[in-house]
Amino acid sequence: MLNFVEMNISTTDTIKIRRITAQLQKEHDRLRAKFKFLKFQDFIGLGLLIISVFGILVSSYLWFVGVMSTIVLVLTIAFWNSILHELEHDLIHGLYFKKVKFLHNIMLFTVWFFRPLTLNPWIRKYWHYNHHQHSGQPIDIEERGVTNGERWGFMRLLITADLVLGFVFRVRRLKREIKQEKINGNFSDKDSKMLKNTVLFGLLPFGIPLHILFYCWILLKSLLYLNLVSTNYWTNEFMEIANVIIYIFVLPNLLRQFCLHFITSNMHYYGDIEEGNILQQTQVLNSWWTWPFQLFCFNFGSTHSIHHFVVNEPFYLRQMSVKKAHEVFKQEGIRFNDTMSFKNANRYGKR
Numbered sequence: 001m002l003n004f005v006e007m008n009i010s011t012t013d014t015i016k017i018r019r020i021t022a023q024l025q026k027e028h029d030r031l032r033a034k035f036k037f038l039k040f041q042d043f044i045g046l047g048l049l050i051i052s053v054f055g056i057l058v059s060s061y062l063w064f065v066g067v068m069s070t071i072v073l074v075l076t077i078a079f080w081n082s083i084l085h086e087l088e089h090d091l092i093h094g095l096y097f098k099k100v101k102f103l104h105n106i107m108l109f110t111v112w113f114f115r116p117l118t119l120n121p122w123i124r125k126y127w128h129y130n131h132h133q134h135s136g137q138p139i140d141i142e143e144r145g146v147t148n149g150e151r152w153g154f155m156r157l158l159i160t161a162d163l164v165l166g167f168v169f170r171v172r173r174l175k176r177e178i179k180q181e182k183i184n185g186n187f188s189d190k191d192s193k194m195l196k197n198t199v200l201f202g203l204l205p206f207g208i209p210l211h212i213l214f215y216c217w218i219l220l221k222s223l224l225y226l227n228l229v230s231t232n233y234w235t236n237e238f239m240e241i242a243n244v245i246i247y248i249f250v251l252p253n254l255l256r257q258f259c260l261h262f263i264t265s266n267m268h269y270y271g272d273i274e275e276g277n278i279l280q281q282t283q284v285l286n287s288w289w290t291w292p293f294q295l296f297c298f299n300f301g302s303t304h305s306i307h308h309f310v311v312n313e314p315f316y317l318r319q320m321s322v323k324k325a326h327e328v329f330k331q332e333g334i335r336f337n338d339t340m341s342f343k344n345a346n347r348y349g350k351r
């Protein structure tokens, strides 16, 4: 269990947090008692991994032989990848084969291989634990990396899906802010070292080359479309190879990342919340208009708040407990569909 900072939080809020956590835990216990198969947690995780990878391979084959259209391929793989994302998060929290390191690492590598635009999961683990401890603070690198706390506009829209552009366009400002946090004593030397490693190696060997390939692909496609380049042997060769990689690995992940980053960066609050106060860290984002996004991030907007209170439960259990959890959240005043936070860069503010 992570050690949440409870200093500076009012007694009323501390009691509320304990009450919510206890009720959610009780619901999870009830589900575990009712559905006995849930005890085979390691194998459920492995099973879901195998099914998702099989789904991706079958879709790719059907597309390759011309049975499946490209758009259906991209949508289908984005959906399977949303399950792989949840599995990665569960693996980061040590929920599958924690003691069988070899298998645990194979699973972690597999979910990365099929979502190759993402950060190295062994590095992400550090920032994800940091997210739990400092959610909504300037040093919450994981959420800030996916635009949490930025003002909404064309720039945020552009960088919501693309981690590389998000870094390139904001590096100077973020560097300045992190430097200040270091002076304030909130960012340790270990954090700084880790951040340096993240920037240098986090998107290697997959992420950076694939982003470059994607930009070249867009450029060449545009030049061909505008007749500024004529089709020849080399453009045909490039497109034939690039299309396979772009349609199977890049576009589904950009779509999935856009949906996940849009939901997560807006359901977490930023900047004006008390450190460690779980009541203020998230809202539930499950309005009807969020459904196209939820489809490719496995209902993240509905369920991620549960995870902030009860960390060590797998994602499918959160889906099963969502009805009860929302009842509890409503009773205790957790916000639902607070669109005001879109207007003021995810600030909690007074409502």
Ligand SMILES: [Zn+2]
Residues within 6 Å of the ligand: 089, 093, 128, 132, 307
């Ligand atoms: Zn987590």
Ligand SMILES: [Zn+2]
Residues within 6 Å of the ligand: 131, 135, 268, 304, 308
């Ligand atoms: Zn979170």
